[in-house]
Amino acid sequence: MTPPDLPKRAAVSGVVIPELARWHGRLVARLVWVVVNLMALTLRWRWVDRSGLIDPDGQRRIIFAIWHNRLSLSLVIYRRILGGLGKGRRLAAIVSASKDGGLLAHVLELFHVQGVRGSSSRRGAQALRELVTAAEQGMDLAVTPDGPRGPKYEPHPGVIALAQMTGLPVVPVGVTLGWKWTLKSWDGFQIPLPFSVVEVRFDPPIEVPQDADSAERERLRLHLKDTLLHITRD
Numbered sequence: 603m604t605p606p607d608l609p610k611r612a613a614v615s616g617v618v619i620p621e622l623a624r625w626h627g628r629l630v631a632r633l634v635w636v637v638v639n640l641m642a643l644t645l646r647w648r649w650v651d652r653s654g655l656i657d658p659d660g661q662r663r664i665i666f667a668i669w670h671n672r673l674s675l676s677l678v679i680y681r682r683i684l685g686g687l688g689k690g691r692r693l694a695a696i697v698s699a700s701k702d703g704g705l706l707a708h709v710l711e712l713f714h715v716q717g718v719r720g721s722s723s724r725r726g727a728q729a730l731r732e733l734v735t736a737a738e739q740g741m742d743l744a745v746t747p748d749g750p751r752g753p754k755y756e757p758h759p760g761v762i763a764l765a766q767m768t769g770l771p772v773v774p775v776g777v778t779l780g781w782k783w784t785l786k787s788w789d790g791f792q793i794p795l796p797f798s799v800v801e802v803r804f805d806p807p808i809e810v811p812q813d814a815d816s817a818e819r820e821r822l823r824l825h826l827k828d829t830l831l832h833i834t835r836d
Contacts, residue, residue: 695716766814776801
């Protein structure tokens with residue numbers, strides 16, 4: 603284990619090493635985990651599954667796509683889904699390689715989710731390869747199509763490329779919060795208030811043919827955008 607006071611980022615043979623959370627970051631991550639779990643106990647959940655994949659008999663692995671500003675409950679949502687999908691399901695999720703991403707990666711660990719560090723601006727190609735490997739190992743994947751820096755509600759092409767490379771369907775996930783606190787961030791990050799109603803919608807999966815050309819990938823990217831906008835209410 604690397605001592606907390608040593609530098610966390612380095613480049614070795616062109617490989618970018620993502621920054622890790624230090625002791626105070628891990629403490630904050632633990633507090634976030636506690637608060638999220640306590641908050642989830644007060645919420646009133648409504649589930650709408652039009653994907654046909656979120657059921658006890660479903661064996662196919664999935665790429666979950668959710669807007670960046672709905673991340674506050676995403677891990678709780680996946681854990682609740684796992685309860686109906688049987689044992690053995692695991693999730694890998696993309697997380698920024700930055701210092702803030704190190705804190706979030708530790709939160710993921712507490713939820714038993716494997717963090718894959720990278721973004722379009724840092725460690726992107728490496729992260730894509732690691733996500734493909736995770737899919738080959740039988741994991742579900744989770745991505746924020748407009749993350750980590752936006753533009754808001756504008757999917758990057760990486761999610762469609764990931765689906766094409768892995769053969770996994772993309773399931774759009776819409777989360778609508780009743781009472782909420784909206785941060786003044788680039789994406790208007792939303793945090794539910796206690797006893798709020800949370801509606802979670804899973805729309806039909808988007809299949810990406812492995813021989814899809816650039817025009818088809820762009821069409822599917824726009825389809826994902828339109829779907830997520832339709833099932834997500836601000």
